[in-house]
Amino acid sequence: MINYEVSERILTVTILGEIDHHTAIGLRTEIDGLVRKYSPLCLILDFSRVDFCDSSGIALVLGRYRLMKSLGGEVELIRLPENVSHIFDMADLKRLVKIG
Amino acid sequence: MKEINQMTLVFEGRSVNESFARVTAAAFLAQLDPTLQEIAEIKTVVSEAVTNCIVHGYEDKPGAVRMKVQIFEGGRIRITVSDKGKGIPDIPQAMTPCFTTGNEDRAGMGFSIMQGFSDKIRVRSFPGRGTTVVMEKYIGGRKEKTDA
Ligand SMILES: Nc1ncnc2c1ncn2[C@@H]1O[C@H](COP(=O)(O)OP(=O)(O)O)[C@@H](O)[C@H]1O
Ligand SMILES: [Mg+2]
Numbered sequence: 001m002i003n004y005e006v007s008e009r010i011l012t013v014t015i016l017g018e019i020d021h022h023t024a025i026g027l028r029t030e031i032d033g034l035v036r037k038y039s040p041l042c043l044i045l046d047f048s049r050v051d052f053c054d055s056s057g058i059a060l061v062l063g064r065y066r067l068m069k070s071l072g073g074e075v076e077l078i079r080l081p082e083n084v085s086h087i088f089d090m091a092d093l094k095r096l097v098k099i100g
Numbered sequence: 101m102k103e104i105n106q107m108t109l110v111f112e113g114r115s116v117n118e119s120f121a122r123v124t125a126a127a128f129l130a131q132l133d134p135t136l137q138e139i140a141e142i143k144t145v146v147s148e149a150v151t152n153c154i155v156h157g158y159e160d161k162p163g164a165v166r167m168k169v170q171i172f173e174g175g176r177i178r179i180t181v182s183d184k185g186k187g188i189p190d191i192p193q194a195m196t197p198c199f200t201t202g203n204e205d206r207a208g209m210g211f212s213i214m215q216g217f218s219d220k221i222r223v224r225s226f227p228g229r230g231t232t233v234v235m236e237k238y239i240g241g242r243k244e245k246t247d248a
Contacts, residue, residue, distance in 0.1 A: 024205055035143040052122075054147040059207035080219075083140040090216055091209050092177035 001032050011040035016049045019057040027060060032067060041073045048079035057084065058091045065096050076100055101172040105131070113183065115152040117165070122146040123145040125169050125179065132175060133241040141217040142179075142237070148210040149181035149233045153193045155202060157185025157231055175239045179218075182232035195223065 001016040013031055017023065043064060047053070064078065065075045075100040079085060080088065085099070107128050111117045122143040126134075129142055146167065153165045168180040188194045195215070200208030215221050218235035225231040 018119060020115075020118050020147050021155060021205070022118050022195055028153050028205065052119075052143060052147075054144050055207050055209040055213055056151070056205065058209050062207060063204050081139070083144075087144070087213060091207060099104070 002027065003089055004034055006034075006038050006040065009039070009041045010044060011035065011038050011042070012044040012046060014046040018052040019050055019060060020052065020054050021056045024056040024060050027065060031060075031064060035064075035067060039071065043068050043073065044075060044076045046078050047081060047084050050081060050084055053084045053087055055087070055091075058088065058093065059065055061088070061093055061097065062091075074098070082093070101174075101176060104171050104173055106168065106170040108166065109165050110164055113158045113163045113165045115151075115154055118147055118150050118154070120235060121150045121165070121167055125167065128169050129171070129177060129239065132171065132177070132239045133243060134189050134239050135242050138239050138241070142177075145214045145235055145237075146181070148214050149179070149235070152210055152233075153181065153183035153185060153231070155206070157183035157187075159186065175241060177239055179235045179237075180232060181232060184230040187227040188223070188227055188231055189227050191223050191225060220229050 003014040003016065005012045011034055013034065015027060017045065019027065068075050077099045080099065109124055125146045126139050126143050150165055163183060163185055166182045171173040193199055195211040197212045198208040200206040214235060218237045220236040222234040
């Protein structure tokens, strides 16, 4: 599940709940649908309401990074809880996306 | 190592059971009074191991996943997750960061996370017969830190 907000071609998506293999496919479909609808220049993913995340979350970010790059835009991750940033550090995601 | 408690869970390899398995492991280990970080690490390694059985072992076809959780004296735990699926032909390659035989929804980081969040990991696999992942971890718990 997600909440989202669009303003001046910035799409901010707040991910709600758990990110695992079971939930990731639905999250991907919802986020990509919004990206196609609004063609944002920047996709901001807000993790403040994520209470569990495994490596499926890494793949979710990498896939959105590739999608936004192919559309000439970028991805930024914000408000990462400690357990989420710990996992993203292992994949060195900050090489590819801005983590604010 | 002397075992003081254990539980075994066998469940159908359906993705909805990934959260069931990790919450069950965390609930069983609550008796060690783990820190929030320890709980997050336990849930994450269980999620990675169980997801691998479902996605790779059984390739989303029906099959049983078995999870055993053991508690030993001194706060040591062992989590064993196994499937009777297709197996891993080359284990060192499978454990290489970013290696995946999966689709774009996989990052190839499952084994790296299991390694990072446990003290010891052992993988046994026979092509065509299945895979077993054994992880050991020390749970310090909250007691020591709240002593002051
Ligand atoms: N239980 C399993 N059965 C068969 N193959 C597995 C199993 N677990 C892992 N593998 C193999 O090891 C690879 C790496 O696993 P992992 O590090 O979890 O990354 P990912 O799941 O993202 O592919 C998988 O892509 C798969 O080829
Ligand atoms: Mg995996």
